[in-house]
Amino acid sequence: MSEQKPFGFTTTILHNDRRKAIEHGSLHKPVHTSVAFGYDDARQLASVFQGKEPGFRYGRQGNPTVAALEDKITRMEDGVSSICFGTGMGAIGAIFQALLRAGDHVVSSAFLFGNTNSLWQTVAGQGVGVAFVDATDVANVAAALTPATRLVFVETIANPRTQVADLARIGALCRERGILFVVDNTMTTPYLFRPKTVGAGLVVNALTKSIAGHGIALGGSLTDTGAYDWTLYPHIAANYQRAAPAQWGMAQLRAKGLRDFGASLGPEAAHHIAVGAETLALRMERSCANALAVARMLEADPRVAAVHYPGLASHPQHALAADLFRAFGSLFSFELHDGIDCFDYLNRLQLGISASNLGDTRTLVIPVAHTIFFEMGAERRASMGIAESLIRVSVGIEDTDDLLTDFAGALAPL
Ligand SMILES: *Cc1c(COP(=O)(O)O)cnc(C)c1O
Numbered sequence: 001m002s003e004q005k006p007f008g009f010t011t012t013i014l015h016n017d018r019r020k021a022i023e024h025g026s027l028h029k030p031v032h033t034s035v036a037f038g039y040d041d042a043r044q045l046a047s048v049f050q051g052k053e054p055g056f057r058y059g060r061q062g063n064p065t066v067a068a069l070e071d072k073i074t075r076m077e078d079g080v081s082s083i084c085f086g087t088g089m090g091a092i093g094a095i096f097q098a099l100l101r102a103g104d105h106v107v108s109s110a111f112l113f114g115n116t117n118s119l120w121q122t123v124a125g126q127g128v129g130v131a132f133v134d135a136t137d138v139a140n141v142a143a144a145l146t147p148a149t150r151l152v153f154v155e156t157i158a159n160p161r162t163q164v165a166d167l168a169r170i171g172a173l174c175r176e177r178g179i180l181f182v183v184d185n186t187m188t189t190p191y192l193f194r195p196k197t198v199g200a201g202l203v204v205n206a207l208t209k210s211i212a213g214h215g216i217a218l219g220g221s222l223t224d225t226g227a228y229d230w231t232l233y234p235h236i237a238a239n240y241q242r243a244a245p246a247q248w249g250m251a252q253l254r255a256k257g258l259r260d261f262g263a264s265l266g267p268e269a270a271h272h273i274a275v276g277a278e279t280l281a282l283r284m285e286r287s288c289a290n291a292l293a294v295a296r297m298l299e300a301d302p303r304v305a306a307v308h309y310p311g312l313a314s315h316p317q318h319a320l321a322a323d324l325f326r327a328f329g330s331l332f333s334f335e336l337h338d339g340i341d342c343f344d345y346l347n348r349l350q351l352g353i354s355a356s357n358l359g360d361t362r363t364l365v366i367p368v369a370h371t372i373f374f375e376m377g378a379e380r381r382a383s384m385g386i387a388e389s390l391i392r393v394s395v396g397i398e399d400t401d402d403l404l405t406d407f408a409g410a411l412a413p414l
Contacts (some may be wrong), residue, residue, distance in 0.1 A: 009191055010281045016072050029068035031271045035059040061259050065267035069274045076190035077203050079223040081250050084265040088206025089115055091220030094257025102127030105148040109135035109165055111158035114372045136317055138169035151180040157187040160333045160368050160392040161385045162308045164317035171199030178232040191284045192326045201228025207273045209359030213283050217272035219265050224250045283397050287330035291395040294407050295332045303411045305335040331358055333392045342367045342389045348410035358394035366392050
């Protein structure tokens, strides 16, 4: 197909597989379940192993179905290349395994997905210094940098309290200092925001969430946007410096994250994710509109103590979010007034399902302090702004009126 005039987001995803020949004119890249890939000429196998020509060798390092998904994610993020992993945490873990060594230092947003927070604690126990900062203000990031800082890690909209990182200014700071800027784009997805536009060198997406969308497959990805100059990175092994410098980082991430640590995505999951991704833009439009409607309704109700959603004018980073993102996301969290027990409220919901996932087509709710943020303890929860009654809502694509009725109706005492 012609590359002259760039297609829109959804057209690009729908037609991406067909940019390369597919057997039998199949409209979807088939699910290739073979673990090994055979060559008639053994010399060709050797040159694939040596990276002299493209090709697949063993399923842990790459697979045609997964490669087709990687290509779509690269186009969604307008990047240079992507690597898929078995989960979002696999993708984030690969950054640590491939790029950090004892003595290195990381500056991370303090407002993080709970398991990423836990991963940074693990990393800290292995000799990497981690500074947690309030990343809604670039000054806090600047103050935490040391000569050993290798990367700055933030989420676009933090899960679950929805703080918005000072993305453009942190990106400019990192560029000025030659530091790798890593952005977890899960909450916004490349449809609402492209971290490349603020200078992020690596983008994380938990594909499990909105990109796959239907809650039927786990997956994660890293995308190299091309914004970071890998010749500045001190730990790229000579082995991975054979290709052009633009490929150094991903060569090392693929070898360490997939080949050595084995966090690979399977072809069946890749297929589910690719099919889900076709409707990402449509689902995001609907779920973001639903989230705004329900958040506004709850904020206006005297039985609700606080609603945290960047789409509300009361949100501290509302203007920042309006500047950066196409819409304000499908997730909000809220606190009930003391008289209403959060468990009783959740049990009164008919549609909102008490479950631990987000970015599903169905609306999911969870009492944060008692579940996903339980392990870290009350003190750290308080430092992250997590109230004990906080309810996280991942808004689905149900009909808006049904959600409004459900969330308002549950406020009434039994
Ligand atoms: C869920 C999530 C992850 C991890 O993804 P998994 O596929 O569950 O491992 C990482 N970051 C954010 C912001 C998430 O919401």
